[in-house]
Amino acid sequence: MTSTREMRPNTLIPLREIPIVTMSEFRTAVLTGVAAGTRVAALFGRPCEPDAVQLIAVLANGLTGTLSVAATIVSDAYPALTPECPQAHWFEREIAEQWGIRPEGHPWLKPIRFHRSYRPGHAVWSATDDEAPLPSVTNFFQVRGAEVHEVAVGPVHAGIIEPGHFRFQCHGEQVLHLEISLGYQHRGVERALVGGPGKRTIHYMETLAGDTSVGHATAYCQVLETLARCQVPARAHVLRGIALELERLANHTGDLGALAGDVGYLPTASYCGRIRGDFLNMTALICGSRFGRNLVRPGGVGFDVDGTRVEQLLRRLASAFADVASAVPLLWDSSSVQARFAETGGITPGICRELGLVGPVARACGIERDVRHEFPSGIFQFAHIPVATWHSGDVFARAYVRWLEIQRSIAFVGEQLSTLPDGASRTACEERTPDHLVVSFVEGWRGEICHVAGTDREGRLAFYKVIDPSFHNWIGLAMAVRNQQISDFPLCNKSFNLSYCGHDG
């Protein structure tokens, strides 16, 4: 008997077909899988009788487009995977915090969201269940020595952004180490999803990370549609694909503007801030909401477009492309911008692979990691967007990959609008297969969005795991600022532009 169950995203497997193996077999399955080039897409716990926790690992093989699922039972502690498999580090901290399971030997075992344990009577940190942990009240890594000092920033930052705490260990201007402490945005979404879906569920998805409403809503709808075994109409798939790329366009354009702003290059900063809105307004033209709220719905889309609307969208797309093509390349022509972008905040492909980073951050290290390419779903099974990569791994690469993606997404949206298939845009999606597991992937603008759901015997959600791309990538930012000037932190941070609430859930 093998220790894993192979599957593809957006397919159903009965929960009982996931082999429950011993801890040592489970560890071997994960460690050999990762050594062979798969990635930990999900690793989480779910409560199981009697008073134990089932650990489930989902390993993603981008070359074959397949997943391996492994499971084991643990009650209080197990030998941590992290020392041999660094990309498990954040997942194992989450498991410890949520279920009071101690991954023994984890090199940096701390809470990631600062909430009470979900399993009464089992907590790794607080003595009692009543004790509410305070965010960022924990030990931080410290560097000692002459002229070493510590800089603490947040949770409330200087700009209009979400809260998080950053602790820098500096020697003069040089950052030796950055530790990122999050959890301020924790709203308890995953906990609230259990027993659903209910009338709030889709709204939770659209606000998990409000700038990724289309991405998370699509991942969720794929889960429900798989559970219902329903055939989503082609027209709906295309409209979702258009919405997903418009979301990418708006955010990438905004990011390039913000990067320009961070190095004091105001032309691109001003232009892109405005053009970002043009992309958001195109989404609003489709569904009334600039963030694509109420657009992606189980079984299809909540809004359809007629010929006049398509023409209007195509006109606006052409004009936005002309504007962005005039604004962005100024960055590459300006030596003062290049002096700040190039060789700042670099990460190597090795670090990227080891830590399992995703999205434009990974592609900026030359790694062809893109759900639309590796695990395509919906329209991306039929229309391929070339994967955009750059090799240098620095702020420049992360900016340049965004620019390449902007051009390719615009081409894709134009092409799809021009060949929109006829037919319905939504179908019924009511049934839910009981006792099954689904894994759903979407390439959000920040990278891989992974949702894992399991149903109980009534077909309700017994567990629902959300992995926002930021969950993988925050550690990447910490690595990128090592040995950089602390004054380059805002620039490095912007080049990642990660989600706080997407991480905090």
Place this chain on the structure above:
Amino acid sequence: MLNLLRARLHQGHQTVRFPDQLPVLPDRFRGRPELDASRCVPECQACIDACPTDALTHADQTLRLDLGRCLFCTDCLQACPTDVIRFTQDHRLATRTRDALDTTGEALRLAHALDEKTRRLFGRSLKLRQVSAGGCNGCEADVNVLNTVVFDLGRFGIQFVASPRHADGLLITGPVTENMRLALTKTYDAVPAPKIVIAVGACAISGGPFVDHQEVRNGADAVVPVDLYVPGCPPHPLTILDGLLRLLGRIPETYLPSSS
């Protein structure tokens, strides 16, 4: 250099003429909802049952909608058999009190200006510190947009500043998570008096989709006193700007600019 000038010419002038003129909003934009309860089927609860945040209630034969809870989604429209609820294009939604957001579909009591003394202090220069307390980055993004050349917030003397000590007030987004409660209180305390507080979005007003989660406090006014409520999920940037200008007495109370 030539490219730079060419780009500058290409990009043109993009600032909207609001509040003198209203920019064109998308036809599917969902602004202030109207209710026509006379069309209700007796005993029908469909919209109430469908509403994700219990914004709709039935009391004394009257259908009420709490705009502070409303996500401006379409769940009630789809559930209603008789088209009782309709979203208008009216972007004006900001009020001075929480109660004013609880409507039966009549015209809203839109925000009135600050009192004369406070307006003399803040009317021509208002510095705000933004605090996201569990916001999903939707409200934050559409507040940020006010700083772009499109809205050019600076021309109204309103500016977001980096420190609460430099601020005249707070603009709060998010349901106020338990983990942000202390930071929000401390930030509020650090703003010198007199100070104002603006709650932007369904979360900051009522908890939004997260209302009654044990991890949140159901909005800003559970922690600090609020002077202006701007509903929406997220509110359109024009709705936020309209609210700010009303608070400062820069827009007459019933004024609706003509469309450009």
